[in-house]
Amino acid sequence: MRSKDEHKQEAIIRATIKLVNEIGFDYSSVAKIAKEANVSPATIYIYYKNKEDLLVSTYIDIKQKMSRAFLKDFDESKPFRDIFECMWLNGFEYVAKNREYFQFAEQFSNSPYSDLVDHTQLDKHFEPILRVIKKGIEQKVIKNVSFEILSLFVFYPILGLSNPKICGNFELNRENIKQAFTLAWDAIKL
Amino acid sequence: MRSKDEHKQEAIIRATIKLVNEIGFDYSSVAKIAKEANVSPATIYIYYKNKEDLLVSTYIDIKQKMSRAFLKDFDESKPFRDIFECMWLNGFEYVAKNREYFQFAEQFSNSPYSDLVDHTQLDKHFEPILRVIKKGIEQKVIKNVSFEILSLFVFYPILGLSNPKICGNFELNRENIKQAFTLAWDAIKL
Amino acid sequence: MRSKDEHKQEAIIRATIKLVNEIGFDYSSVAKIAKEANVSPATIYIYYKNKEDLLVSTYIDIKQKMSRAFLKDFDESKPFRDIFECMWLNGFEYVAKNREYFQFAEQFSNSPYSDLVDHTQLDKHFEPILRVIKKGIEQKVIKNVSFEILSLFVFYPILGLSNPKICGNFELNRENIKQAFTLAWDAIKL
Amino acid sequence: MRSKDEHKQEAIIRATIKLVNEIGFDYSSVAKIAKEANVSPATIYIYYKNKEDLLVSTYIDIKQKMSRAFLKDFDESKPFRDIFECMWLNGFEYVAKNREYFQFAEQFSNSPYSDLVDHTQLDKHFEPILRVIKKGIEQKVIKNVSFEILSLFVFYPILGLSNPKICGNFELNRENIKQAFTLAWDAIKL
DNA sequence: GATGAATGAGTGTTCATTCAT
DNA sequence: CATGAATGAACACTCATTCAT
Numbered sequence: 086m087r088s089k090d091e092h093k094q095e096a097i098i099r100a101t102i103k104l105v106n107e108i109g110f111d112y113s114s115v116a117k118i119a120k121e122a123n124v125s126p127a128t129i130y131i132y133y134k135n136k137e138d139l140l141v142s143t144y145i146d147i148k149q150k151m152s153r154a155f156l157k158d159f160d161e162s163k164p165f166r167d168i169f170e171c172m173w174l175n176g177f178e179y180v181a182k183n184r185e186y187f188q189f190a191e192q193f194s195n196s197p198y199s200d201l202v203d204h205t206q207l208d209k210h211f212e213p214i215l216r217v218i219k220k221g222i223e224q225k226v227i228k229n230v231s232f233e234i235l236s237l238f239v240f241y242p243i244l245g246l247s248n249p250k251i252c253g254n255f256e257l258n259r260e261n262i263k264q265a266f267t268l269a270w271d272a273i274k275l
Numbered sequence: 276m277r278s279k280d281e282h283k284q285e286a287i288i289r290a291t292i293k294l295v296n297e298i299g300f301d302y303s304s305v306a307k308i309a310k311e312a313n314v315s316p317a318t319i320y321i322y323y324k325n326k327e328d329l330l331v332s333t334y335i336d337i338k339q340k341m342s343r344a345f346l347k348d349f350d351e352s353k354p355f356r357d358i359f360e361c362m363w364l365n366g367f368e369y370v371a372k373n374r375e376y377f378q379f380a381e382q383f384s385n386s387p388y389s390d391l392v393d394h395t396q397l398d399k400h401f402e403p404i405l406r407v408i409k410k411g412i413e414q415k416v417i418k419n420v421s422f423e424i425l426s427l428f429v430f431y432p433i434l435g436l437s438n439p440k441i442c443g444n445f446e447l448n449r450e451n452i453k454q455a456f457t458l459a460w461d462a463i464k465l
Numbered sequence: 466m467r468s469k470d471e472h473k474q475e476a477i478i479r480a481t482i483k484l485v486n487e488i489g490f491d492y493s494s495v496a497k498i499a500k501e502a503n504v505s506p507a508t509i510y511i512y513y514k515n516k517e518d519l520l521v522s523t524y525i526d527i528k529q530k531m532s533r534a535f536l537k538d539f540d541e542s543k544p545f546r547d548i549f550e551c552m553w554l555n556g557f558e559y560v561a562k563n564r565e566y567f568q569f570a571e572q573f574s575n576s577p578y579s580d581l582v583d584h585t586q587l588d589k590h591f592e593p594i595l596r597v598i599k600k601g602i603e604q605k606v607i608k609n610v611s612f613e614i615l616s617l618f619v620f621y622p623i624l625g626l627s628n629p630k631i632c633g634n635f636e637l638n639r640e641n642i643k644q645a646f647t648l649a650w651d652a653i654k655l
Numbered sequence: 656m657r658s659k660d661e662h663k664q665e666a667i668i669r670a671t672i673k674l675v676n677e678i679g680f681d682y683s684s685v686a687k688i689a690k691e692a693n694v695s696p697a698t699i700y701i702y703y704k705n706k707e708d709l710l711v712s713t714y715i716d717i718k719q720k721m722s723r724a725f726l727k728d729f730d731e732s733k734p735f736r737d738i739f740e741c742m743w744l745n746g747f748e749y750v751a752k753n754r755e756y757f758q759f760a761e762q763f764s765n766s767p768y769s770d771l772v773d774h775t776q777l778d779k780h781f782e783p784i785l786r787v788i789k790k791g792i793e794q795k796v797i798k799n800v801s802f803e804i805l806s807l808f809v810f811y812p813i814l815g816l817s818n819p820k821i822c823g824n825f826e827l828n829r830e831n832i833k834q835a836f837t838l839a840w841d842a843i844k845l
Numbered sequence: 846g847a848t849g850a851a852t853g854a855g856t857g858t859t860c861a862t863t864c865a866t
Numbered sequence: 867c868a869t870g871a872a873t874g875a876a877c878a879c880t881c882a883t884t885c886a887t
Contacts, residue, residue, distance in 0.1 A: 087850045087886050109387040111301035115878060125852040127880075136878065192385045195378075195438075197299035230454050237432035238458040245427045248385075264420050268428045272462035283868090305861055315869045317863080326861060468866080469871070489767040491681035495857060505873040507859075516857060572765045575758075575818075577679035610834050617812035618838045625807045628765075644800050648808045652842035663847090685882060695848045697884080706882065848887085855881065864872080 094132050096122040101143050102189045110192045115139075141201055144193045147186045152210035154179035159213060165221045166270075172214065173266055176240065180247050181257045187247035227273040238272045284322050286312040291333050296378045300386055305329075331391055334383045337376045342400035344369035349403060355411045356460075362404065363456055366430065370437050371447045377437035417463040428462045474512050476502040481523050482569045490572045495519075521581055524573045527566045532590035534559035539593060545601045546650075552594065553619070553646055560623050561637045567627035607653040618652045664702050666692040671713050676758045680766055685709075711771055714763045717756045722780035724749035729783060735791045736840075742784065743836055746810065750817050751827045757817035797843040808842045 100122035104113040115136050119126040133139040155176045161168065180187050193199060218235065221227040228235075242265070246257070290312035294303040305326050309316040323329040345366045351358065370377050383389060408425065411417040418425075432455070436447065480502035484493040495516050499506040513519040535556045541548065560567050573579060598615065601607040608615075622645070626637065670692035674683040685706050689696040703709040725746045731738065750757050763769060788805065791797040797805075812835070816827065 087848090089850070093851090109385070112387060114876075116876080126878085127852055127854095128850080130879070131850065188385075195300075195382045195385050197302065228454070228458070230458065231451075234451065234455050234458065237435040238428060238455070238462065241435045242427035242431055245431045261421075261424065264418070265424050265428070268418070268420065268424065268462040271464075272428065272458040274461075304859075306859080316861085317870075318868055320862070321867070473872090489765070492767060494855080496855085506857085507873055507875095508871080510858070511871060568765075575680075575762045575765050577682065608834070608838070610838065611831075614831065614835050614838065617815045618808060618835070618842065621815045622807035622811055625811045641801075641804065644798070645804050645808070648798065648800065648804065648842040651844075652808065652838040654841075684880075686880080696882085697849075698847055700883070701846065849885105850887105851885080852883090853881100856879075858877080860874100860876065862873085864870105866869080866871100 089132075093122070093124055093128065097124060097129055097132060097139070098143055098146070101139060102185055105192055106185050106188045110196050137198060137201060140193065140196075140198050144190060144198075144202065145207065147190050148207050149210060150183075150186070151176075151179065151190075155211070156213055161213070161217065165217065165224060165226045168217055169221065169270070170266065172217070173239070173243075173269060174262065176243050177246070177262055177265065180243050181262075184247040187244055191244060191248060225275055228275055230273075235273055239269045242269070283312070283314060283318065287314060287319055287322060287329070288333055288336065291329060292337075292375055292379045295382055296375050300382045327388060327391060330383065330386075330388050334380060334388075334392065335397065337380050338397050339400060340373075340376070341366075341369065341380075345401070346403055351403070351407065355407065355414060355416045358407055359411070359460070360456065362407075363429070363433075363459060364452065366433050367436070367452055367455065370433050371452075374437040374439070377434055378439070381434060381438060415465055418465055420463075425463055429459045432459070469512075473502070473504060473508065477504060477509055477512060477519070478523055478526070481519060482565055485572055486565050486568045490576050517578060517581060520573065520576075520578050524570060524578075524582065525587065527570050528587050529590060530563075530566070531556075531559065531570075535591070536593055541593070541597065545597065545604060545606045548597055549601070549650070550646065552597070553623075553649055554642065556620065556623050557626070557642055557645065560627050561642075564627040567624055571624060571628060605655055608655055610653075615653055619649045622649070663692070663694055663698065667694060667699055667702060667709070668713055668716065671709060672717075672755055672759045675762055676755050680762045707768060707771060710763065710766075710768050714760060714768075714772065715777065717760050718777050719780060720753075720756070721746075721749065721760075725781070726783055731783070731787065735787065735794060735796045738787055739791070739840070740836065742787075743809070743813075743839060744832065746813050747816070747832055747835065750813050751832075754817040754819070757814055758819070761814065761818060795845055798845055800843075805843055809839045812839070 097118065100118050101113070104118055104121055108117075115129060116126050118139075119129055122129075129139060133142060155172055157175050158171055159168070160171075163171075215232060218227070218232060222229050287308065290308050291303070294308055294311055298307075305319060306316050308329075309319055312319075319329060323332060345362055347365050348361055349358070350361075353361075405422060408417070408422060412419050477498065480498050481493070484498055484501055488497075495509060496506050498519075499509055502509075509519060513522060535552055537555050538551055539548070540551075543551075595612060598607070598612060602609050667688065670688050671683070674688055674691055678687075685699060686696050688709075689699055692699075699709060703712060725742055727745050728741055729738070730741075733741075785802060788797070788802060792799050
């Protein structure tokens with residue numbers, strides 16, 4: 086018996102993300118992904134039940150990595166603004182360094198496959214963020230707005246940075262990041 | 276290209292937007308769009324060169340309507356903050372009332388078709404906005420950040436509101452809108 | 466608009482029967498049938514919903530033709546033995562002249578597609594036969610056995626004649642037919 | 656090829672017959688048969704050269720068992736009618752008790768695999784039957800018809816009984832069998 | 846002997862598009 | 867102008883079979 090080749094599975098995931106970003110969600114057929122990964126189309130079906138499974142699994146993988154990045158060095162005992170800054174910068178940096186992941190994620194969440202994901206399950210990983218935000222509101226450090234609105238003005242812009250169609254030739258230097266964070270903070274601070 | 280024909284063309288556009296939003300970009304085949312519009316597949320090729328043309332045209336149409344909405348009652352002689360508020364609220368209202376347009380636009384800009392659009396041409400419609408922003412920076416009313424960053428924290432969140440996957444059960448009442456605008460304004464004001 | 470080409474549909478049916486008989490039910494793929502009929506695989510889907518529909522329709526078509534053949538010159542006023550002989554010989558002749566139909570039918574009824582046919586509906590065409598048989602039993606001309614058993618010893622053998630694997634090099638001349646009918650009649654007569 | 660192995664081989668044969676009867680010849684893939692037999696697909700290729708070999712071997716196995724059943728208690732010294740009755744009833748009983756075997760056999764003989772079987776070899780097992788029939792004809796006990804026709808009216812109906820599509824809800828009790836034999840005998844007796 | 850990973854060729858079906866009417 | 871018939875190419879997926887372990 087041959088054992089499952091980790092390299093192959095990784096190659097498949099890489100090929101999936103690459104192709105989806107290059108030619109879009111639709112045109113990324115199983116055959117093309119297989120070719121890009123130097124693998125037979127049939128091989129993909131050893132690792133994944135079907136195309137849906139491949140895409141959903143890849144998405145969940147990315148999301149989990151993302152939540153881990155956001156919560157790196159998370160220390161709830163620090164003052165709100167420090168926690169928030171740490172979290173935001175972590176997120177920013179991670180997205181910036183892994184743009185291709187988030188292009189994929191963006192395309193995925195705009196596809197019908199998105200409905201197949203158990204979002205409440207996935208959101209659990211982001212629960213600590215929610216908790217901190219609530220505390221910030223209680224302490225009257227930030228505005229009392231719903232998490233949806235806050236998210237749209239504070240975290241959603243981060244994802245926009247991964248979209249080369251929105252800011253393709255935009256350089257993410259230290260100064261830019263600082264500026265961007267200032268906008269995010271000013272938006273929510275009281 | 277009069278009367279009866281425009282009915283058909285409109286039906287095709289409506290069907291395109293509806294299907295793309297309901298079943299996603301990839302599954303929206305020409306045949307299905309034709310059926311939804313009560314038209315033969317061949318008829319679509321009378322009004323549009325091919326599928327690409329249909330989708331691109333629909334996108335441009337939406338974008339133009341959007342720029343017109345943003346610039347309604349545009350009066351460059353007013354003070355910056357008034358112009359900005361008017362513009363932002365117009366945009367917000369229009370997006371809120373035409374969510375399906377922007378779901379389509381979102382899906383479109385994440386597809387490879389997006390590359391086929393002459394963005395510089397499209398951006399011309401938004402040129403007055405750019406001009407006002409620049410003036411605001413010169414007058415030291417708002418922060419001196421690149422248009423890309425500003426856009427991400429001020430206008431990009433508006434689009435997020437049209438995405439039911441982001442804020443599906445979120446009610447857009449007068450108070451919410453006011454709150455949201457406050458966040459946008461606080462983000463950029465000096 | 467091009468109108469549906471009867472020749473094409475006929476060619477598809479002919480190709481289906483021919484291929485099923487030559488290479489068997491399993492190996493008769495849609496692609497092969499299309500090639501045999503000098504038609505694109507996609508064309509088959511204009512005339513039939515799917516492969517199942519193609520096969521089931523072909524089967525029903527054959528069965529209806531068969532019932533019509535059995536009941537040719539059917540005259541219920543004649544004496545039982547005459548009706549029976551006429552019916553049986555009609556059937557024999559038809560099967561003999563259209564062996565390929567019945568090879569297909571045999572293969573079909575041994576396939577899982579068979580379950581998809583509304584047999585009670587199909588059997589209605591054979592209802593007159595059933596009625597005559599019952600009368601024969603009442604008049605004590607033939608043995609009082611269930612229709613299933615009678616059918617197996619009287620009509621089922623007819624179908625066997627169409628199977629070249631059972632009697633491939635068997636010549637069906639006038640004398641043979643007479644002999645065969647004698648066996649059938651002796652089997653059931655009282 | 657001892658102990659444990661025979662268990663496996665038997666399991667494979669059982670799984671083959673079961674699956675072919677349940678889901679049909681075409682859908683019975685090697686992978687599915689392997690799963691049903693709790694065995695790896697590769698294992699099947701230890702016992703059989705390929706799928707064809709598996710199916711053909713299974714068929715021959717069934718046929719041999721059948722000929723042995725027909726010829727149980729075969730005693731050529733008895734009068735013709737007794738030999739015939741014994742043979743026929745043996746056959747009937749065996750088929751009735753092993754319907755699944757004959758469903759498989761029926762499907763097999765309608766498949767292209769059937770051509771791969773050396774029928775003259777197989778028919779040797781039935782040679783004693785042929786010999787007896789010939790004697791019956793010489794002794795003017797039965798009609799002088801070709802073995803093919805005789806077979807169709809006497810033995811072929813027996814196989815029909817194994818086909819649930821022909822007589823699914825038909826109960827095979829002692830009386831039925833007697834009746835059926837009477838039909839068979841009346842058909843051929845002079 | 847026995848296995849599951851691996852695959853090229855094939856499956857049924859739908860695609861975007863063209864064509865004759 | 868408008869249509870449904872027609873199609874080659876592509877789709878997601880499964881096949882029988884082989885191979886390294």
